[in-house]
Amino acid sequence: MTAMQWFFSFIKKHMKRLIFALVLVTINSVGAIVTPKISGIVVDDVIMGGSRDNLLILVIILLSVTLLRSVIRFCFAMIFEKTSQKVLYEIRDYVYQNFMKQDFTFYNNNRTGDLMSRQTGDMDAIRHFVAYPIYAIYENTLLFVIALVMVFIVDYRLALCMIAVMPLTVFVTAKQLLSVKPAFQNIRQHFSSLNTFVQENISGNRVVKAFAKEDYEIAKFNIENDGFRDAELSASEIWKKYVPVFEFLAHALTVILYMVGGIMVVKGSMSMGNLVAISGYLWMFNMPLRQAGWLVNDVQRFTTSVEKVYSTISVEPSIKEPKQAVVKDYFKGDIEFNKVSYSIGQEEILKDIDFRVKAGQTVGIIGPTGSGKTTLMNLLCRFYDVSSGSITLDGIDVKKIGLHSLRDNIGLAMQDVFLFSDTIEGNIAFARPDCSVEEVIAAAKVANAHDFIIQMPDGYDTIVGERGVGLSGGQKQRISLARALLKKPSIMILDDTTSAVDMETETLIQDELKSLEGNYTVFIIAHRISSVKDADLILVVEDGRIVEAGDHESLLDENGYYHKVFHHQYGDFDKILKETKGRDDTLENTNEKRMGE
Numbered sequence: 001m002t003a004m005q006w007f008f009s010f011i012k013k014h015m016k017r018l019i020f021a022l023v024l025v026t027i028n029s030v031g032a033i034v035t036p037k038i039s040g041i042v043v044d045d046v047i048m049g050g051s052r053d054n055l056l057i058l059v060i061i062l063l064s065v066t067l068l069r070s071v072i073r074f075c076f077a078m079i080f081e082k083t084s085q086k087v088l089y090e091i092r093d094y095v096y097q098n099f100m101k102q103d104f105t106f107y108n109n110n111r112t113g114d115l116m117s118r119q120t121g122d123m124d125a126i127r128h129f130v131a132y133p134i135y136a137i138y139e140n141t142l143l144f145v146i147a148l149v150m151v152f153i154v155d156y157r158l159a160l161c162m163i164a165v166m167p168l169t170v171f172v173t174a175k176q177l178l179s180v181k182p183a184f185q186n187i188r189q190h191f192s193s194l195n196t197f198v199q200e201n202i203s204g205n206r207v208v209k210a211f212a213k214e215d216y217e218i219a220k221f222n223i224e225n226d227g228f229r230d231a232e233l234s235a236s237e238i239w240k241k242y243v244p245v246f247e248f249l250a251h252a253l254t255v256i257l258y259m260v261g262g263i264m265v266v267k268g269s270m271s272m273g274n275l276v277a278i279s280g281y282l283w284m285f286n287m288p289l290r291q292a293g294w295l296v297n298d299v300q301r302f303t304t305s306v307e308k309v310y311s312t313i314s315v316e317p318s319i320k321e322p323k324q325a326v327v328k329d330y331f332k333g334d335i336e337f338n339k340v341s342y343s344i345g346q347e348e349i350l351k352d353i354d355f356r357v358k359a360g361q362t363v364g365i366i367g368p369t370g371s372g373k374t375t376l377m378n379l380l381c382r383f384y385d386v387s388s389g390s391i392t393l394d395g396i397d398v399k400k401i402g403l404h405s406l407r408d409n410i411g412l413a414m415q416d417v418f419l420f421s422d423t424i425e426g427n428i429a430f431a432r433p434d435c436s437v438e439e440v441i442a443a444a445k446v447a448n449a450h451d452f453i454i455q456m457p458d459g460y461d462t463i464v465g466e467r468g469v470g471l472s473g474g475q476k477q478r479i480s481l482a483r484a485l486l487k488k489p490s491i492m493i494l495d496d497t498t499s500a501v502d503m504e505t506e507t508l509i510q511d512e513l514k515s516l517e518g519n520y521t522v523f524i525i526a527h528r529i530s531s532v533k534d535a536d537l538i539l540v541v542e543d544g545r546i547v548e549a550g551d552h553e554s555l556l557d558e559n560g561y562y563h564k565v566f567h568h569q570y571g572d573f574d575k576i577l578k579e580t581k582g583r584d585d586t587l588e589n590t591n592e593k594r595m596g597e
Ligand SMILES: Nc1ncnc2c1ncn2[C@@H]1O[C@H](COP(=O)(O)OP(=O)(O)OP(=O)(O)O)[C@@H](O)[C@H]1O
Pocket: 108, 344, 349, 367, 368, 369, 370, 371, 372, 373, 374, 375, 376, 415
């Protein structure tokens, strides 16, 4: 499908209404011949002939036709305007749904500002095309043809003289069409870029302020702004060259008419009334020529925007819904990674990942930053697909499970917490908006968030700003944890979820989570030993591989990465503990001995 075919698939639904409107345009255009025709009769019969018999009827016809044409114009303009709004609504809806279906790779490859431009500026260019140029092009062509036919009827020689300008008109129109296209593509590019810059700088304004880089960013903005202005100016440089040419052609027609027509009247081969009537058709020749330059611009703006939107949405997501998807409301949560590897281009992110987890177990994942812990979970959720090997849930390959069914069974507290501009309650109840307040509170209590929430001015109704502005890092993490818990999933993934909370709060959360143990399979990704030490299985990931696996005790005995991190975090605490324990034992023995004596 081409971009245009895609666009016309939206127009098709409104075809009947549009054809009706085009019929009205046709009636209106044909009605345009009435005024010049009557003017000609008035000149020949009334002014030159001196007969006033039909003057009143002619004036009444003139007024009625003018009134009727105004009403018809209003009607078809309204139909096109309304249809444009409907088409805009449908296309915007389609594009948004497409955005929602896209995968992580799509969002990695497309800048937010670009996607925003698709939904704003580009949509408006498309809407405008339906609202005006569609009928304006038809109306102007029709007026031109009708005027030409009328001149032909009056005098074919004069008509042939006027046709002489047509090849030149077609040539200039085609040339403008071709030359403005790259200019409009350039404008769209700069508009997207400007949008992205503004969006990123407003979102990242706190960083700009923290680094006192306002002036630097303003200078960068000015470059973007200049770029956009220059793109608009260079486009207008191109099309403004054509506007005078069209104006010249319009004037040339006037000159041809009065010169050739005047000579014919003087020679007596044409009546004065006919010359007046033909001069009345002049605007029907002139208007299309005067508007041609502008309409060509509108058409090119529109085609550029349709192509941009279509190229964005025609990207096939690499993560696809399986053909015969397994759909289940509930999965137990048995998970197996079988020799899983994952590469991005040439870079191998994960290699030979192999482990099994039974439903209800807790898995701790620890390892240096950038070692692949988050990626491991991204593969389980099918945000990306494994390059080789397989991941199974309850013995079914995740690639065969319906995407919604799979993700609906996973509660994910992401490392990069994102909260919506909504109430705290709304954020926690995101997965189940119709759940009861009690359930929201219960989830918040497990996440140790209830106490700080009720201390906020509006409690659970407190609106958190964009991305959770107004909350501390640890508070955001706890709301994100509550949001995942409320889903009551069979698999929980807590990616660095307690990294920003103090140890005491972490312990409280862990105690609460322990009370839910067995209800779901939990993956806890962390850098702190304290977060993972109680897990049934701890995986140590280093450079994309599982280098150690086991429980806390066995990993401590291994003397590897886990042991090293433990000593980093706890110092020689365990040694002191052992020594103290040894001393206590000695003391106890001595006491026992003394008591025995
Ligand atoms: N979309 C991506 N494109 C290219 N490389 C990526 C992408 N996502 C992750 N990586 C790379 O994959 C590696 C593993 O990243 P990952 O986020 O899984 O690390 P991590 O173990 O979770 O680190 P951290 O502890 O800092 O959260 C990193 O080297 C990272 O640069």
